[in-house]
Amino acid sequence: MQQLTRSVVVIGVSAGGFEALKLLLGALPADFPLPILIVQHLRSGSGSLADSLQHFCGIRLKEADEGDRIVPGIVYFAPPDYHLLVERDGTLALSVDPPVRYARPSVDVLFESAAESFGAGVIGVILTGANDDGSKGLQLIKTAGGTTIVQDPADAEVAQMPLNALNSGVADYVLPLARIAERLCTLTMGLK
Amino acid sequence: MDLQRLEEIELRLLLDGVFEAYGYDFRNYAEASLKRRLRHWLAEQGYASLSIAQGEILRDRAVFTSFLQGLTVNVSEMFRDPKFFRTLREHVLPFLRTWPFMRIWVAGCAGGEEAYSLAIVLHEGGVLRRCRIYATDINEAILDRARDGIFALRDMQNFTRNYQLAGGTTEFADYYTARYDRALMLPALRENILFTPHNLAVDADFGEMHLILCRNVLIYFNPTLKERALGLFDTALTAGGFLCLGMKETLEIRSIAANYREIAKGIRIYRKDYPD
Numbered sequence A: 001m002q003q004l005t006r007s008v009v010v011i012g013v014s015a016g017g018f019e020a021l022k023l024l025l026g027a028l029p030a031d032f033p034l035p036i037l038i039v040q041h042l043r044s045g046s047g048s049l050a051d052s053l054q055h056f057c058g059i060r061l062k063e064a065d066e067g068d069r070i071v072p073g074i075v076y077f078a079p080p081d082y083h084l085l086v087e088r089d090g091t092l093a094l095s096v097d098p099p100v101r102y103a104r105p106s107v108d109v110l111f112e113s114a115a116e117s118f119g120a121g122v123i124g125v126i127l128t129g130a131n132d133d134g135s136k137g138l139q140l141i142k143t144a145g146g147t148t149i150v151q152d153p154a155d156a157e158v159a160q161m162p163l164n165a166l167n168s169g170v171a172d173y174v175l176p177l178a179r180i181a182e183r184l185c186t187l188t189m190g191l192k
Numbered sequence B: 001m002d003l004q005r006l007e008e009i010e011l012r013l014l015l016d017g018v019f020e021a022y023g024y025d026f027r028n029y030a031e032a033s034l035k036r037r038l039r040h041w042l043a044e045q046g047y048a049s050l051s052i053a054q055g056e057i058l059r060d061r062a063v064f065t066s067f068l069q070g071l072t073v074n075v076s077e078m079f080r081d082p083k084f085f086r087t088l089r090e091h092v093l094p095f096l097r098t099w100p101f102m103r104i105w106v107a108g109c110a111g112g113e114e115a116y117s118l119a120i121v122l123h124e125g126g127v128l129r130r131c132r133i134y135a136t137d138i139n140e141a142i143l144d145r146a147r148d149g150i151f152a153l154r155d156m157q158n159f160t161r162n163y164q165l166a167g168g169t170t171e172f173a174d175y176y177t178a179r180y181d182r183a184l185m186l187p188a189l190r191e192n193i194l195f196t197p198h199n200l201a202v203d204a205d206f207g208e209m210h211l212i213l214c215r216n217v218l219i220y221f222n223p224t225l226k227e228r229a230l231g232l233f234d235t236a237l238t239a240g241g242f243l244c245l246g247m248k249e250t251l252e253i254r255s256i257a258a259n260y261r262e263i264a265k266g267i268r269i270y271r272k273d274y275p276d
């Protein structure tokens, strides 16, 4: 049996996300020690982000399938038009619950389930975007004892989403994009 | 005791109680989604905790009904995933035609969107009169709505686009009449549809089927319940029949998979083998 992971990185990103993820994921080592789950808002009908970004990354990317057991060193993307959740046993779940404030997948839904399933083992990251999705989820991560990172709004292609996350007052780190990968690596050092 | 542990106990007690009192079994639903919906329902109804709600759910059927509405996700659309309906039309219909009479099961039919879409495909394929569609759901209130065949007019634009992408051969507007803000589906479409309650978690299968659709329902179940539901489908499905799952649901890792072939990659339409 695969060893159960008790820690996970969750990332929420919207407008401007492709470029931001290209930079962030491109800077992570292929053997990054945690699983990474990402909700990126997309127009429905758009192609797989995992496929189009893989080219720029050493770390492995895949679109989440229901029941996937999350493993370190793989990045899982929410499929367009489904919410992505993570269960306590470390498997992924999808849902077609209604959009949450116009978003499906919703960052809040992912963050809430991560906080509930993994508690203090969660590192939540909010990147560029034009709405306030993720702010509530980030608070839940913080309340559950997790770690929170917000992209510096001045550095974000669209500042709204990071700004809203900052306003919730729970950011442990506010960093320009170029330094987030490095921070993720220091935070998870020795976690192998 | 920490709050999370306490909530787990409350949840287990409540689901056991609901099963014993009402026969609805939610104990094998995927947890993350279930908890999320429960939290919303609690907040909406103004209960401070599951324990407080429990007494009322168990003693008052009206509260239970509201609880059931809160737990089930009845979101659907007509011709959801047009690619799926196009494949059904192009690759499944030719086989269906070879049967003199077809029994079809739409499990987890929500408001009937999928059953009406299917009826339209069968009608355009010239076989609707030879079909009996059993459209089932756990939620009786939503089945009443499905029987009425009334949808919001504002959704028709999206449904029309889906219909066209799915390879519809006429105008979608031919299939409904608009009145105020409502669209009433053509009554002829539902003459061959029977909307009836059925719970995949507790009920038995129902007889021989040639085509089964169960889309976006299994994602809410844990592996144990998924296996149960698929077992029902496997028992009901005749050899050479078709099983259709949601676009993000796979058969590959399930125990019945060995007897099924996916007929178009990624569309999740599986054909049951003939015994050799």
Ligand SMILES: C[S@@+](CC[C@H](N)C(=O)[O-])C[C@H]1O[C@@H](n2cnc3c(N)ncnc32)[C@H](O)[C@@H]1O
Pocket (backbone or CB within 6 Å): A096, B072, B073, B074, B075, B076, B077, B080, B107, B108, B109, B110, B111, B113, B114, B136, B137, B138, B139, B142, B198, B199, B200, B201, B214, B215, B216, B217, B220, B246
């Ligand atoms: C998200 S809807 C899917 C509707 C439609 N099949 C589609 O794909 O658009 C899920 C439906 O499954 C029903 N359902 C949930 N649990 C069920 C069970 N145990 N037995 C039968 N139906 C169930 C819900 O009431 C809901 O209507």
